Amino acid sequence: MSQAVIAIHGGAGTITRAAMDAQREREYTAALEQVLLAGQRVLADGGSALDAVTEAVRLLEECPLFNAGRGAVLTHAGTYELDASVMDGATLNAGAVACVKRLRNPVLAARAVLEHSEHVLFAAEGAEAFAQAQGLELVAPEYFFTQARHDQWLRARETAGMALLDHDAATLAAQAAKPADPLDADKKFGTVGAVACDARGNVAAATSTGGVTNKQVGRVGDTPVLGAGCYADDVAAVSCTGTGEMFIRTSAAFDVSAQMRYAGLSLEESARRVVMEKLPAIQGRGGLIAVDRAGNVTLPFNTEGMYRGVARVGEPVNVWIYG
Amino acid sequence: MSQAVIAIHGGAGTITRAAMDAQREREYTAALEQVLLAGQRVLADGGSALDAVTEAVRLLEECPLFNAGRGAVLTHAGTYELDASVMDGATLNAGAVACVKRLRNPVLAARAVLEHSEHVLFAAEGAEAFAQAQGLELVAPEYFFTQARHDQWLRARETAGMALLDHDAATLAAQAAKPADPLDADKKFGTVGAVACDARGNVAAATSTGGVTNKQVGRVGDTPVLGAGCYADDVAAVSCTGTGEMFIRTSAAFDVSAQMRYAGLSLEESARRVVMEKLPAIQGRGGLIAVDRAGNVTLPFNTEGMYRGVARVGEPVNVWIYG
Numbered sequence: 001m002s003q004a005v006i007a008i009h010g011g012a013g014t015i016t017r018a019a020m021d022a023q024r025e026r027e028y029t030a031a032l033e034q035v036l037l038a039g040q041r042v043l044a045d046g047g048s049a050l051d052a053v054t055e056a057v058r059l060l061e062e063c064p065l066f067n068a069g070r071g072a073v074l075t076h077a078g079t080y081e082l083d084a085s086v087m088d089g090a091t092l093n094a095g096a097v098a099c100v101k102r103l104r105n106p107v108l109a110a111r112a113v114l115e116h117s118e119h120v121l122f123a124a125e126g127a128e129a130f131a132q133a134q135g136l137e138l139v140a141p142e143y144f145f146t147q148a149r150h151d152q153w154l155r156a157r158e159t160a161g162m163a164l165l166d167h168d169a170a171t172l173a174a175q176a177a178k179p180a181d182p183l184d185a186d187k188k189f190g191t192v193g194a195v196a197c198d199a200r201g202n203v204a205a206a207t208s209t210g211g212v213t214n215k216q217v218g219r220v221g222d223t224p225v226l227g228a229g230c231y232a233d234d235v236a237a238v239s240c241t242g243t244g245e246m247f248i249r250t251s252a253a254f255d256v257s258a259q260m261r262y263a264g265l266s267l268e269e270s271a272r273r274v275v276m277e278k279l280p281a282i283q284g285r286g287g288l289i290a291v292d293r294a295g296n297v298t299l300p301f302n303t304e305g306m307y308r309g310v311a312r313v314g315e316p317v318n319v320w321i322y323g
Numbered sequence: 324m325s326q327a328v329i330a331i332h333g334g335a336g337t338i339t340r341a342a343m344d345a346q347r348e349r350e351y352t353a354a355l356e357q358v359l360l361a362g363q364r365v366l367a368d369g370g371s372a373l374d375a376v377t378e379a380v381r382l383l384e385e386c387p388l389f390n391a392g393r394g395a396v397l398t399h400a401g402t403y404e405l406d407a408s409v410m411d412g413a414t415l416n417a418g419a420v421a422c423v424k425r426l427r428n429p430v431l432a433a434r435a436v437l438e439h440s441e442h443v444l445f446a447a448e449g450a451e452a453f454a455q456a457q458g459l460e461l462v463a464p465e466y467f468f469t470q471a472r473h474d475q476w477l478r479a480r481e482t483a484g485m486a487l488l489d490h491d492a493a494t495l496a497a498q499a500a501k502p503a504d505p506l507d508a509d510k511k512f513g514t515v516g517a518v519a520c521d522a523r524g525n526v527a528a529a530t531s532t533g534g535v536t537n538k539q540v541g542r543v544g545d546t547p548v549l550g551a552g553c554y555a556d557d558v559a560a561v562s563c564t565g566t567g568e569m570f571i572r573t574s575a576a577f578d579v580s581a582q583m584r585y586a587g588l589s590l591e592e593s594a595r596r597v598v599m600e601k602l603p604a605i606q607g608r609g610g611l612i613a614v615d616r617a618g619n620v621t622l623p624f625n626t627e628g629m630y631r632g633v634a635r636v637g638e639p640v641n642v643w644i645y646g
Contacts (some may be wrong), residue, residue, distance in 0.1 A: 126541010218449010
């Protein structure tokens, strides 16, 4: 029997103590703790890793502080396009939805794909039709609205016209030079995710996002790409957040597992090489959370901060924001 | 300097000599040879692996015999939804489009994403808008029509109502027991792809598909999922065809490279393990083509046949259909 554990993230980026006021810090900390407690409860009750990560990501989607579900960022056209995925390491079963506009909880649609479809990935209206047939809740776009994201979108349109180049060194340098808005992080790297190992030693991962602020309509990042932003097998489970394109180009989530399986690396060292070496080599920024079947957890990121936390069954929850 | 080489596939499945008449065999053989000659010419003229695979897949999309571009299969709704991807091993640059309905050549849209976007993957209308802004040709759905695919769709609707379960063992057994229609292959495993190694030792891969006959609207397979149906890095380039869901769940294309990089396997042994061990473990059927930086080529498949061929610069082209 493993000691069951769940880890979550709420996005990585230029989150610095200097730019974060006390009130906002308390809000994020409390939100992360509540989600961890809920995931911990699922595991303590004997629930599967798959159930724990689905519930944790559903709650992160419900929370307007994070860029997924309610609180998602806006596209260049002022619309919402959400992606989500979930994968069960015990069976390699997986489900994902991309570019959905009306699903209250994209992660529940991904879970329904995993449970009830012979397919793995559905996009756009087809994904919504599938989810609706499964009895999942559809909402009007207004449901996703938050004033903070709307203001952020207006600022992004003014400054960029289009989504910023994630690999534009000048942009990154300029961002680094000016005092960071705590929301800048979410603008570029906002994603939520969870990984868990249950008492049977099975692992699972789930990821959900609204994408990047002011993104071109139809852009899909790494979140619904199994192997990139989310992966789980009989070695490890991984959920990523960051400049999604670079996570796709490096198959970042699968690579954590592959280095463990083939090169004999530890979970920590494998994840470190992905986040600290492979992603930076192509200007990839962000982080990931990963758990292995022994219940080891690692939470590396190459940005200033990452909203994150860990809860082991029977122990207090731990939450961190900065580096 | 490597000896430049290109390999292509036109889908894998229950393709048997018994079910293929001489006329149809000649048509497929001639089509594969023409595509290989064109790709070979690009490489002989000093073109890049990326240019060679793009041109080969464009020609495969133009040929109505294969399930990509013109000649694509129909969804349950009688519509066309195409996916394509391309990746340059030299830079890890990649581009992909999913669920596009009006692009004459999805692989050219994927290439345009690679060349002209900070993003990697676009879906549905957003992908078409991007391609149109890049000056690519849009067509009416009738462009993709072929009588053979339409008849196949009608048969699939009669027998299945929906797309067949790829992992339904009973279905596979039933198919194996009855005389195979040569088109059965395309119904389930139709994809086209190319991999190449140029004179500089750089490798690239491209993949394109219409998906599976009678598929649910919005279903996306492994083709536009970099790491699953297409991948290229500084070790190898891989293009896959088969039951796409299983290729996603195993990150099949990336795994070929990962086993070479981390476990020191040869290209041939790495690809063999993916196709003959890992995919069958989850009832995955199909094949892949792969090339490494030394110009080695391997074309494994676990089905009765796979349309495939190899052309080395300065040598005659070779084409095969059966196992």
